[in-house]
Amino acid sequence: MTFWYQPLTWWAWALYPFSLLFLVVSKVRRIILQASSQKQSQVAHPVIVVGNISVGGNGKTPFVIWLCEMLISEGYKPGIVSRGYGGKSNRYPLLLNEDTQGKEAGDEPVMLYKRLGVPIVVDPxxxxxxxxxxxxxxxxxxxxDDGLQHYALARDIEIVVVDGQRRFGNQKLMPMGPLREPLSRLKEVDFIVNNGEAAEGEVTMLLAPQPCKPVNGREACLPKLVKVNCCAAIGYPQRFFDSLYGQHYKIEKQIPFADHHAYEEADFAQFSTALPLLMTEKDAVKCHQFALPNWWYLPIDAQLPDNFAHQLLQKIKDLK
Known part of the structure; x- marks a missing residue:
């Protein structure tokens, strides 16, 4: 909601009682779920939760990709779990394979599987x-991937990813603001990763766009400085559009869709087929079955400081 990221207005305060109720319910829920997590059998391997305290896209997925690739380079064998938002399977737990579709597992788990090839299990x-x-x-x-507020799950390390541009908006709890938990929750986590902006006490993550790839998987290259259309069904579409402007693409039309939107061919009738269409990597996994030859997606790689990787690896080693 856009008013979350604007100065508070008088009518926004009408939502304050609901935010207080949200705070009470979430605190009681946390106490109950954490008590149950203490009773559950502990798994033999470390569990790292990557999440946030605000709603909307914060850059968790690129960070999870970086984290997995870093761990693999250090000799670890990571696996990923997700609730599979936007997907619906007739069986859970669901272990992804090459044939798993986004409508089953959700777009983010399928994208992560295609990019990383590591074991991924989806279950609400x-x-x-x-x-x-x-x-x-x-x-x-x-x-x-996500799950900071899933307190029934015991965890060893908590990492919060923050949108460096929007931060925490008006810093109010839902529905008055974008927060799932109070800002004081940040004092409890192990690391705070800031997506795009330097901030004291936080780890700066930079997102580096890679060369565009065809949605239908063929070998080809899309030159920059060309006129394109673009779409995005992510938590913060404007960040994607801005990245295209930053790469000097000339955008004819840009259309944001709701986060995790289930694309259909009819959604693209509003775009001219004469121009290339650019989308996010997460969007591409939902469109490859009906993609036209001039549809492309933009892979994103996260870049983080070496000293953060060393600190995180040491924390993992200290768990054993």
């Missing part, structure tokens, strides 16, 4: 997902 109940991943897959560390 993350405790079940973690247990299944550790039972049937050859892994030695678990990463949960």
């Amino acid at each position: 109940n993350r405790v079940n997902a973690v247990n299944y991943l550790n039972e049937v897959c050859d892994i030695d560390i678990t990463i949960t």
